[in-house]
Amino acid sequence: MTVTAAPPVARPPRPYQHYVYAYPHKTAYRELTHRPRLADVWAGESRQALSFYAHIPFCEVRCGFCNLFTRVGAPEGLTGRYLDALDRQATAVREALGDDPPARFANAAFGGGTPTFLEAAELARLCDIAERRMGVDLRAIPLSVEASPATATADRLAVLAERGATRLSLGVQSFVEAEARSAVRPQRRADVEAALARVREARIPVLNIDLIYGIDGQTAASWRSSLDAALAWRPEEIYLYPLYVRPLTGLGRHADPAVADRAWDEARLSRYREGRDHLLANGYTQASMRMFRRADAPEQGPDDYACQTDGMIGLGCGARSYTSSLHYSFDYAVGMREIRGIIDAYTAMEDFGGAVHGRAVDRDEARRRHLLQSLLQARGLAVADYRLRFGSAPHEDFPAELATLADRGWLADAGPEWLRLSPEGLAHSDAVGPGFFSPAVRAAMAAYDPR
Template sequence: MSAPRPYQSYVYAYPHKTAYRPLDDRPALEALWEREPKDALSLYLHIPFCEVRCGFCNLFTRIGAPDELTGRYLDALDRQATAVRDALGDAAPVRFANAAFGGGTPTFLEAAELERLCDIAEKRMGAELSAIPLSVEASPATATADRLAVLAGRGATRLSLGVQSFVDAEARAAVRPQRRADVEAALGRIRDARIPVLNIDLIYGIDGQTAASWRLSLDAALAWRPEEVYLYPLYVRPLTGLGRHADSSACAERAWDEQRLRLYRQGRDHLLAHGYEQVSMRMFRRSDAPAQGPDDYACQTDGMIGLGCGARSYTSALHYSFDYAVDMREIRTIIDDYTATEDFTRAAHGRYVDEDEARRRHLLQSLLQAEGMPLEDYRLRFGTDPYGDFAAELDTFAAHGWLADGPSGRLRLSPEGLAHSDALGPALFSPGVRAAMAAYESR
């Protein structure tokens, strides 16, 4: 049995946002959250601005923010936070177990704007940022001392820096204009700010990248002893800078798959040899890294509140967000519509999640972690067995050698299974989600 292509889709959430559609009933948030557990929620604030847009990026973000757009965006974020917190009510305790600022680039905001962003999380939503894990994404150009001081002072426990490559020529090939000297200076400022956890993002599969240049980036990252390192395969997606020039011939794609797998294995083995533990296909954590703080949030079962026009929110029955696009003109329109919105009391776009989809999501979000899924957790939640619910899929994974051996009480992936996470994940998508994703018109 031949294995499928290893790089199909990065499954960071399920169902995928391209399966969302306008919600005809536009349900009220108060009704959606009325019976949901709210004692261990995750809070995500989305900032859809960047100083540049990388050639591989299909995130919901725009370049720059003219005419005081960031101020209007924060005004809208404040209105949304007020409406959402009102919808959560006070009949049962509302507590946030963790928080994150993502994008885009949250540190695109100036220091005073970052203070306001933290105030929205704390004063409007009630998230005690200094008492919970708080993760923030940054770029080298925006990781300035004044911004980092704000984040450190407000309780940030993790700063994720998008480096991608320490080789200037590779950064240019990925349409990411940056110099290694500037990256190193930003890393120095981050360490000076004493944020407990530094994560460095690196990308493999860039045009012209070799085993030697990949090793150079890995060693340059390790020189800073980051508590975490993420290794991302390069994807070339429609409507992105690189996507407009991609060679989609079968021969070229096979060769690229083989190159990325070689570089992934090299990177994985290098990090493991230098004292890192593998958490997932992408994530590696230094074995002596400090804990970020108490975090009792379980992504399989607990709810998520997303604020901002690119953020998602999750209840047990509905995942919802705002409209989604990749094309810059479409994104600008959506952001403009968001900043003009006064009524944030209803869900506009999303997808309802039935019990079959909940099973798939639970399995996906557990199995793609190196520690795997406790079988008893699944059985207690659903009253069924994953080997019965997903017999065909798990048999296929076993035939490819993707499942680990041994009766450990956990369903776990083998090292090769982790390497093929981006093929394994999509294989668990439901027919309905596949059809909705296929029908989505990229824009």
Template sequence: MTTTAAPARPYQHYVYAYPHKTAYRPLPERPALADVWAGEPRDALSFYAHVPFCEVRCGFCNLFTRVGAPEGLTGRYLDALERQARAVREALGEEAPVRFANAAFGGGTPTFLEAAELTRLCDIAERLMGVDLRAVPFSVEASPATATADRLAVLAERGATRLSLGVQTFVEAEARAAVRPQRRADVEAALGRIRDAALPVLNIDLIYGIEGQTAASWRRSLDAALAWRPEEIYLYPLYVRPLTGLGRQGRAGGTGEAPDADLAWDRERLARYREGRDHLLSLGYEQRSMRMFRRADAPAQGPDDYACQTDGMIGLGCGARSYTSSLHYAFDYAVAMPEVRGIIDAYTATRDFSRAVHGRAVDGDEARRRHLLQSLLQAAGLPVVEYRERFGTTPEEDFPRELAELVERGWLAEEDEGRTLRLTPEGLAHSDAVGPPFFSPAVRAAMADHELR
């Protein structure tokens, strides 16, 4: 299809949640959690626990995490997380049954915690929050250095169905370029331990666009990962964000008008993406989103009736978010190490977790945008009837200009006689350009006004 639309940079913004956390602000009214959750459905909640510690910080990382932990800090953090769990469970009340449909530990690196501390984290989830970890999909993130046999044994015994290992590259020169010190032998040893632990689903994260990466070296990383027959592989484009190690080095990926170097980098990343996608598809993997590929014969992780577009989420920990139908809330957010340490210290000193302190209200317009984004950016697409049943309108009525532009670019198609809006293969490839046009003016303004720290 020929398009008259101006070229769009393919790597603008990774939309894993909407509104973005940089649009959150302090909540002046500090609403009580009991009021925030009053009347909210709670029969299919998602549970997330955030562990903001890593043994090293990669050059590309802008997640909320700190390097290492002084003596006793992880224990104090779990103490605070336990206080928060008690406050949240009390706020949910007993008027309606509370049921969790899935669970995840993320970070940071949850397996930074020692085995006994991981056991305690599982106990908090089960005994205080009421999450049946052995009965729901339960995912945990890990790094090669922290995927030790004793930690993996805890996770296997407590019912973890998925272990996601951040490898990023099997090429040591690329790891150094990404400021990610690791040896391939250590990565392979960690993968062996994970397979020995017999967790049902292994995911391996890989990154394309690293300085010095070529088609040949990218294929070597892909094939090294595939040798372990992972049930899932995530392919991430490298982003260089402010205040990260690579950002401070002045690497490619600036904002504003794209210089020639950035445009060339865009072309390289798109080429690597297509090479990785086509290679995985040829080997029996199914594409679930721009980033996620799942082996066609991978085992199901168990029942999962959680719908990210409509169901609520409970997040514990100072880097976690919680979602209701009308409010998204969390704690403060930063990237720079001094600021991150200060927020963690404030969290561990908090005694009263009964109120939401930082977040953003979600009105009807924002709910429409969120529902569309959370659906459209998945390979399965957006069922129009679900949207109409929820909002009384159609996506075309609410977002005619944005959707028409996607069609003009050849990125969006109507399928099943108009019952589904689905991104084309090129639309999926440009997912990080598809999402931002649907951000509301208010969210755009708040993100632009966010103070980098």
């Protein structure tokens, strides 16, 4: 009798592949050789509910895990020259948008880098640029600002509170000093607690605390300690981020890819589940894999950059701008030398009337983007909304991808009107997202040369 070997059981994909907070990813952008004028790019686009984002690419220290577009410190006068360039860019963008009809903004954010690296007077100038040049009424819409404990000083917070900030996100990462050092984020817990006290004293309505799991040496007990330290401040939001080790980052320079194995994946999944369950048990609701909101906290607009209108104006050399058919920005890098060069080129730039780097977004990519930004939220995707926008159903457009999620148990039984991830699907969001990348975007990302 011939015995037929059972087919090998397919191993599930690794859970931490790519954080999809924007699609297509910036590594899929390329130089736009024809440099389209912004007036043409925005012609015919809706401008009634735009998002506004200002990027400040400076930090007092670069964390070991960070692959954001930012530089450490700033030579004398550089932040002033950067704001000068931001002002010139805002003037050009506002002129390109025109007044027929006038642009209206629904939400705003200052990110980076660390926006609060700027001095208090510089923060006030940043707000002036947003309001006077771009017409963003910061006191009338949600305004989110990122900060670090060292830069969350009373004078800076006072400016932000007075100018309308409704949310302050503090990058704590860990309340355990040994873990902070391991992540190349040296800080004393006393200084972190003092910064949190200053944020509360400033009476900014929403405090968010960022925490990271998967740090070398972190245990279930030390993770619980950080969670409880954060909960003691009753923040309106808590973000739980898995540690990634990316090329050209401080940790990445010393990482052996062969060591980044499934044991670490399982450790991170365990910490995620522990953190999720602990926050849910303490009065928080889950908005996405990363975001948890206190049940009685005020809403702050779209979660996790889930802007379905496509319209976003980004100012600064690391900011993206979105129209319905083009996503554009400036050049992108992670290495310090390249970042410094891009910032220097931006500060010397005079003509901001054209798009420099970007990627066209056709109908297929728009479908993928809408699905990703909805499905990766705990609420899920409303099938009727998708059909209204695209004239088809998600299962018609992505039958194989959705069948794979169902086979893995990553889709919830939400009825015919909703497409929603199961709890395990939500836990594997960073594997779900890349499964919907188009072949063209995958190829562009693979061809990108990290620098």
